[in-house]
Amino acid sequence: MSEEIIINPDARRVLPARSTDCSKNRLYHEVGKRPGFQICLVLVGLLIVVAIFAPVISPYDPEAISVKDKNLGISSAHLFGTDFLGRDLFSLTIWGARTSLFIASVSVVIALAFGTIIGCLAGYYGGIIDEILSRCVDLLLAFPGIIFALALLAFMGAGILNMIIAITISQWAIYARLMRGQVISIKNLEYVQSARTAGLPDRRIIIRHLFPNAIMPVVILATLDIGHVILSVAGLSFLGLGIPPGIPEWGSMIGAGKEFLRTAPLNIIVPGLAITFVVLIFNFLGEGLRDILDVHKDQVNIG
Amino acid sequence: MHHYLIKRFAFLLLTILAASALAYLMLHAVPGETAENVARHTIVGIEDAVSEETKAEISAKYNLNDPIWVQYSNWLSGLIFHGNLGSSYVYKNTSVFTLVSLALGPTIILAIASMLIVIIAGIPLGMYCAVHENRPSDLIIRGATILSISFPSFWLALMLILVFSLTLDWFPVSGYGTPANIVLPAIALSLHPTAVVIRIVRTSMLETLGQQYITFAIAKGLSWGHILWNHAIKNALIPVLTLLGVYFGHLLAGTVIIENIFAWPGIGNLLITSVDARDIPVVTSCIVVIVAMFLIVNFLVDVSYHFIDPRIRYE
Numbered sequence: 280m281s282e283e284i285i286i287n288p289d290a291r292r293v294l295p296a297r298s299t300d301c302s303k304n305r306l307y308h309e310v311g312k313r314p315g316f317q318i319c320l321v322l323v324g325l326l327i328v329v330a331i332f333a334p335v336i337s338p339y340d341p342e343a344i345s346v347k348d349k350n351l352g353i354s355s356a357h358l359f360g361t362d363f364l365g366r367d368l369f370s371l372t373i374w375g376a377r378t379s380l381f382i383a384s385v386s387v388v389i390a391l392a393f394g395t396i397i398g399c400l401a402g403y404y405g406g407i408i409d410e411i412l413s414r415c416v417d418l419l420l421a422f423p424g425i426i427f428a429l430a431l432l433a434f435m436g437a438g439i440l441n442m443i444i445a446i447t448i449s450q451w452a453i454y455a456r457l458m459r460g461q462v463i464s465i466k467n468l469e470y471v472q473s474a475r476t477a478g479l480p481d482r483r484i485i486i487r488h489l490f491p492n493a494i495m496p497v498v499i500l501a502t503l504d505i506g507h508v509i510l511s512v513a514g515l516s517f518l519g520l521g522i523p524p525g526i527p528e529w530g531s532m533i534g535a536g537k538e539f540l541r542t543a544p545l546n547i548i549v550p551g552l553a554i555t556f557v558v559l560i561f562n563f564l565g566e567g568l569r570d571i572l573d574v575h576k577d578q579v580n581i582g
Numbered sequence: 583m584h585h586y587l588i589k590r591f592a593f594l595l596l597t598i599l600a601a602s603a604l605a606y607l608m609l610h611a612v613p614g615e616t617a618e619n620v621a622r623h624t625i626v627g628i629e630d631a632v633s634e635e636t637k638a639e640i641s642a643k644y645n646l647n648d649p650i651w652v653q654y655s656n657w658l659s660g661l662i663f664h665g666n667l668g669s670s671y672v673y674k675n676t677s678v679f680t681l682v683s684l685a686l687g688p689t690i691i692l693a694i695a696s697m698l699i700v701i702i703a704g705i706p707l708g709m710y711c712a713v714h715e716n717r718p719s720d721l722i723i724r725g726a727t728i729l730s731i732s733f734p735s736f737w738l739a740l741m742l743i744l745v746f747s748l749t750l751d752w753f754p755v756s757g758y759g760t761p762a763n764i765v766l767p768a769i770a771l772s773l774h775p776t777a778v779v780i781r782i783v784r785t786s787m788l789e790t791l792g793q794q795y796i797t798f799a800i801a802k803g804l805s806w807g808h809i810l811w812n813h814a815i816k817n818a819l820i821p822v823l824t825l826l827g828v829y830f831g832h833l834l835a836g837t838v839i840i841e842n843i844f845a846w847p848g849i850g851n852l853l854i855t856s857v858d859a860r861d862i863p864v865v866t867s868c869i870v871v872i873v874a875m876f877l878i879v880n881f882l883v884d885v886s887y888h889f890i891d892p893r894i895r896y897e
Contacts, residue, residue: 421601422869423876424835430869433857434608510734514839517736518854530734537740537843541748551737559732566728 309571316567322560330377337370341527352545360545362536368549374527375550379557382439383508386446391501394451395494398458399485403466412455419452425511432520442521446508453504454497461493495572503565506558513554529554587885594881599658601877602870606654609862617641619860668863670856678867681852686871688758689848692771692841693833695764699772700779700829705822707776708783709810712818715788724784727777736839739770743843756845767844771836775829782825783818790818820891827883831876 310316329336344364353360359368401412419427431445465471466489474484513530515521522528524535529550536546617637641647648656660666667678711720746766747755757763790796791814799809838850845851849868856864 417597418600418604421597421873421877423831423872425838426835426869426872429838429853429857430605430608430865433865434611506732513734514736517734518839518842518857520857533734533737533740540740540744544744547737547740547744551734551741554734554737555729555732558734559729562728562732 306571313567313571315563316571319560319564319567323564326376326380326557326560329373330380333373333377337367337373339367339370341366341370341374342525359549362532362546363539363543368545371527371532372529372549372553375529375532375553376557378439378522378526378528379509379512379554382442382446382512383505386443386450387501387505387508389443390447390450391454391497393447394454394456395458395490395497397451398455398460398497399462399489399493401455402459402462403481403485403489405463409459413459416452416455416459419449420456422449425449425514428511428515429518429520432515437519437521437523439522439526442512442515445515446511450504450508454500457500458493458497461496462489465489465492499565499569499572502561502568506561506565509554509558509561590881590884594877598870598874598877601873602658602866603654605869605873606657606866607650609866610650610653617646619862667867670861670864678863681864682849682867682871685847685849685852685868687848688846689834689837689841689850692764692767692837692846692848693830695768696772696775696833697826697830699768700775700826703772704776704779705783705819708780708822709787709815709818711780711784712787712791713810720784723780727780730773730777733773735770735774735836736843738773739766739840739843742766742770756843758845758847763844763846767840767846770843771833771840774836775833778829779822779825782822786821787814787818790814793817816890820887823883823887823890827880830879834872834876 310320344366345361346364359372362368362371397412397416401409422430427449428445431448432441435441435445471484471488474488479487512521513528513533516528516530517534519531519534522531524531532550533547536543536550539546617640621636621640646653657668660668665679667682670676670678670681673681707723711723714720743755743766746752753762753766754760796809796814799813804813834850837846837848838853840846841848841850842854849871853865853868853872855861856868
């Protein structure tokens, strides 16, 4: 009972190891059946393009302060209006996407890689290695939500790099735990044992046999986690702990604009909608991916 | 059972201890910085430079030159034997222990109020969705849950203030003391976990309703309400219980931001103002208290399994 922890509401459905049929044909077929998932893919692509080409797309310099234009409403010149310093909110939002997506993707990828390696080692070797690594994971997971990242940032100070470090350190444990469970559930299957009997070195067994068969649930969790990380980054920046002033970021935009809630609510509504929109897309993407790769559901329907 | 409880309890204490060590070491790792902090708060003022002599003086006074584990064990023995968490740099006449214990009450009240909303709204809505699977009402509620999982809670809090305080003037913008004060923060805090609970209850209920004993109960001619409330609900709610424990932790973490917005005088608010002021003793204590509350609630959830589902045995 204590082995099982539910990180994400729906991760429970991800946890058990199943032989996942990821042949290309089936994948295309499944994606083809789901127009919603295709729309999500397109939107994620669009987001990445917007983030990369922010300097080209944004109509104004996001840092250009112009006090006479402050708190303007929505107009053709300023699609989303202007903020309390007269900066164009549309440009700020686009540049904010750059910051959020960069931090979220980098920290999730590093956490995923590190957590996967640790989880593989702990699950495969067991014994004292497993014991030590698992206790480290338990310890990190004892800090609820953003608390550990918050403590780290309180120690290190604000900054994009510090934010990535803080998020990575507080997130890797979840992947390590999931990967460990996956590896344990397949390491005694026949094909792994035959590989061992055939005298393959551990390194090769892990890389060739365990890793590809255990990784899928972890990848799905990572996709669902991107939205969660974007929310955490925004929350920490909102509190003034994450991103230093001068770098456009949605959470800090809301934090700075909250003084003007009554007089100029656009300052807050625009970045908030941006966060919601992006997180929504990644949540849909993760759920779609889970449905597509989850053979379990088909089995239930057929059986 | 007793054996299990004792083992589990010892493990709980160990984890709290380890987490407190981690938090302490993390925040006190740079001795020079700690001395500088104390100096800025007690002697020279926040903006001024701190001379090396002052730092050395303070390091000597607060034993900052000791190895970090000695400092930690001093702090820990102070806590265990004297109930003393050290003194705050900012609130000079108040001990950290007083500050934290004053803040604990409001946080627990807010957490309980939010948890009540989660349970009262989440479980019936989840069951409703399961019973009306794939009908329009189910789809609408599920759509709403995905949307609410994607909202940043602090943004929702500000929107609630904008609509219900500034525009409609139904509830106060911020503060603490009257029942009206708790409504908006509790709603902002509970929306996310409520959405998750709805989804889990729905999934779990559908799974339970597909089982043979339910089919048998239907065949026996029992009324639908009777089956739902007497047969299905008990089994369907077991996974929800685990989740309530985990989400209580998220709730605690969420209070950090929500309390800040509503000027709610709880642990989260104390934590953030102390981080801003680099008041490290208070920050450490707040983090340790939050972690301890989270672990204790999960311990209670684990233990209560046995009473809810006697089939579950512990090794």
